[in-house]
Amino acid sequence: MLIHDPDVEGFLALLGATRAPRTVEAYRRDLTALSEYLRKPIAEASLEELERYTASLRADGLAATTIARRTAAARSFFRHQQLLGARDDNPAAAVKLTRRPKLLPKTLSPGEAERLIEAAKGTQPRNLRDQALVELLYGAGLRVSEAVGLEKSGVDLDDRFVRVTGKGGKERVVPIGRHAADAVRRYLSRGRPYLDRRHRPELFLNAKGGPLTRAGAFLILRRLAEVAGLDPTRVHPHILRHSFATHLLEGGADLRSVQEMLGHADLSTTELYTHVSDTRRSELYFRAHPHARRKS
DSSP states (O other), X not given: OOOOOHHXXXXXXXXXXXXXXXXXXXXXXXXXXXXXXXXXXXXXXXXXXXXXXXXXXXXXXXXXXXXXXXXXXXXXXXXXXXHHTSOSOOGGGGOOOOOOOOOOOOOOOHHHHHHHHHHTOOSSHHHHHHHHHHHHHHHHOOOHHHHHHOBGGGEETTTTEEEEEOGXXXXXXXXXXXXXXXXXXXXXXXXXXXXXXXXXXXXXXXXXXXXXXXXXXXXXXXXXXXXXXXXXXXXXXXXXXHHXXXXXXXXXXXXXXXXXXXXXXXXXXXXXXXXXXXXXXXXXXXXXXXXXXXXX
């Protein structure tokens, strides 16, 4: 059921001027759900009504992330009402949410990452492409969108770096190692020319000569995981990014440098990887030191 609430429609229309259509639709769905619960204009809602709504979502078994998203949509709506002078308060801002535990990023071990790269070995154009893709995802910590959007001109094999456009259109330069540079060089000389039927600028192409998609990259990694003897459901492009960051920190890289290479706006996001490193070090210690081994 669509909302027929002038205040909400005005808010969504303004939102549409700066946000993507899918984002506006997500806000519409969340505010529709709140409207159906209240059975009155959302602008008239009180803090008590919003708290009861949140409690009903918990009782229905909705995930904490979904509840947080719906509350955020309400907060944005009431902030809009405040800016218009229609309300003095933002009742949704006072709704208390269950604190979500921060999940540590999952990673591959260095050995597992090597097995995945080895699984791509071959001389066919697609083998060369797949190996270059894995080497860049793991060797430069690229997001999958950055990897598939990377153009040939964005790779400097002499000075060994890639120039990528990250979130918010921010550009950054990330160094790449010799293995990644060699893999890209082999792909450019012996693989990509056989795939490039449409003279595309993108570095990674699919079998038909078009740009490789995010879904295509996921499928490549899943197939390579099977060849490498790894759980295919566990291996995806982002786990290689997580592994890149964790292995750098375990090797002694400083947090600020890793933040810049990942393109994180907030250092606290990068700090999550230090916890992964600490956990892994602790596990290695208890497994390896004779006076620290846990009893079975």
